Amino acid sequence: MKTDKAIEAIGDNHVSTSATTPLRKDAFILTDKEKIASIREDIKHIMETLGLDLTDDSLKGTPQRVAKMFVNEIFSGLHPERKPDASTFSNNYKYGEMLVEKNITLYSTCEHHLLPIVGRAHVAYISNGTVVGLSKMNRIVDYYAKRPQVQERLTMQIVQDLQIVLGTKDVACVIDAKHLCVNSRGIRDIESSTVTSEFGGKFKENAVRREFLDYIKLDTTF
Numbered sequence: 399m400k401t402d403k404a405i406e407a408i409g410d411n412h413v414s415t416s417a418t419t420p421l422r423k424d425a426f427i428l429t430d431k432e433k434i435a436s437i438r439e440d441i442k443h444i445m446e447t448l449g450l451d452l453t454d455d456s457l458k459g460t461p462q463r464v465a466k467m468f469v470n471e472i473f474s475g476l477h478p479e480r481k482p483d484a485s486t487f488s489n490n491y492k493y494g495e496m497l498v499e500k501n502i503t504l505y506s507t508c509e510h511h512l513l514p515i516v517g518r519a520h521v522a523y524i525s526n527g528t529v530v531g532l533s534k535m536n537r538i539v540d541y542y543a544k545r546p547q548v549q550e551r552l553t554m555q556i557v558q559d560l561q562i563v564l565g566t567k568d569v570a571c572v573i574d575a576k577h578l579c580v581n582s583r584g585i586r587d588i589e590s591s592t593v594t595s596e597f598g599g600k601f602k603e604n605a606v607r608r609e610f611l612d613y614i615k616l617d618t619t620f
């Protein structure tokens with residue numbers, strides 16, 4: 399994929415918006431294999447600087463494991479080729495009410511500390527003729543979550559993507575998540591979680607927004 403095209407695609411909105419993940423111009427020059435090899439050396443350097451003996455049986459595979467995990471798993475959503483194919487259907491059954499996909503499991507990574515964000519996303523839309531497969535909403539959440547993120551941007555990216563897929567502004571997302579950078583270090587507040595929301599189109603109307611929030615009744619037991 400040509401670099402410019404790929405950078406455009408990573409915003410996944412075909413135009414760059416305030417919610418586009420900031421990427422370097424040369425973000426796609428290296429192959430995944432080359433990225434893994436390079437990150438492996440960086441992790442090795444960090445561990446050795448910390449004083450760890452990488453000849454130890456348990457530690458010696460860690461740089462390669464971490465590098466693979468970064469590229470293929472927790473940051474795999476940085477590559478537009480990994481974007482899920484969101485198959486749509488026409489709304490033949492003329493369902494005209496809100497559809498809510500709630501309690502979508504969310505694992506992401508805080509871009510300030512590279513620590514986990516763990517929580518739930520709730521996504522809703524009102525069809526204007528197009529319907530998306532249910533699992534595709536979970537997949538879109540997962541794709542954008544697999545990047546270094548701030549929760550605000552993640553919430554907006556999910557909504558903006560689904561607005562394009564569905565051809566309507568009437569899309570909303572609420573995320574309730576725990577940031578381990580807040581829970582496990584720093585202020586070490588294990589109880590607090592962060593709620594973000596983005597309401598597009600009809601979801602800006604009080605009654606519609608209320609209906610969505612009533613369906614999801616924020617459950618904070620994660």
Ligand SMILES: Nc1nc2c(ncn2[C@@H]2O[C@H](COP(=O)(O)OP(=O)(O)OP(=O)(O)O)[C@@H](O)[C@H]2O)c(=O)[nH]1
Nearest residue numbers: 508509510511547548549550577579580583584585
């Ligand atoms: N707005 C926003 N802030 C976040 C998110 N994830 C982490 N943060 C915050 O980013 C901030 C970074 O602040 P800094 O002062 O640079 O970092 P720090 O010294 O490690 O701060 P403490 O976490 O307070 O110890 C912290 O307040 C984090 O809680 C997020 O998704 N959205």
Ligand SMILES: [Zn+2]
Nearest residue numbers: 508510511579
């Ligand atoms: Zn953080």
